[in-house]
């Protein structure tokens with residue numbers, strides 16, 4: 001639904017995007033992650049039709065981003081916090097945006113009510129934004145991004161300052177509508193893992209990875225167990241475990257053994273075998289996370 005291929009973008013002599021590639025499926029929630037200055041906002045600005053790529057191809061629903069007039073009604077960008085007027089109420093702000101989007105009076109009323117519920121701002125609807133918390137201001141900005149019911153929602157850091165519980169609930173409600181494609185920038189891997197359908201990892205304007213969470217989970221989702229054990233006989237335990245066909249990777253420290261397996265089913269066997277030779281103080285399931293994968297991609301290994 002959203003395609004970006006061979007995209008280059010310069011600001012003067014600064015190369016912000018360097019052969020950038022991204023594919024996002026229709027109605028997916030997609031995260032762009034990367035270090036500061038890697039080009040995330042530049043991608044969002046191109047999709048928001050605010051700037052043009054220098055070369056390459058970017059399209060939404062098969063329509064090139066150069067076709068601004070056709071694409072504009074399909075896209076909504078969650079505005080930056082500083083654009084939210086402090087001396088107005090959330091109700092006034094949402095209703096004014098509804099009028100600007102040429103919605104009917106009934107639609108404005110309906111959408112303001114629905115959004116207040118979704119954003120959990122009903123109690124603050126008639127207070128001046130300046131008298132409310134930063135979180136409420138954020139929620140109002142999200143409301144502005146949703147008021148015209150566009151099919152593509154762009155969020156550049158728009159979920160910052162919100163408590164994680166709210167962000168996950170909010171995104172899940174958006175996903176439940178099944179008629180919105182959301183592209184967001186975020187750096188909380190736990191949040192991305194919970195709500196996103198796909199991820200692009202970007203560094204220095206280049207795509208390091210563009211994949212669905214499903215295929216990422218297949219790659220990283222190898223279960224394991226961390227055993228905290230007595231140092232006595234630890235080598236014996238290691239040698240026994242290394243002979244087990246289901247123990248894929250074993251890491252041993254002074255007082256721990258970390259074993260990766262194909263299936264959680266094998267974990268009781270591992271605990272049993274370790275307990276036969278040494279004392280096991282703690283057994284904890286582990287899983288390589290999206291965060292681990294991100295750091296492995298972003299941070300070059302020593303010698304590189």
Ligand SMILES: Nc1ncnc2c1ncn2[C@@H]1O[C@H](COP(=O)(O)OP(=O)(O)OP(=O)(O)O)[C@@H](O)[C@H]1O
Nearest residue numbers: 011014015016034035036037038039040041042043
């Ligand atoms: N208007 C501009 N003029 C000059 N250089 C710019 C401009 N906007 C961005 N850049 C540069 O382009 C590169 C990519 O910036 P961009 O804002 O897209 O990165 P980002 O990943 O969103 O960063 P952050 O996480 O810090 O917000 C950076 O080197 C940045 O300094």
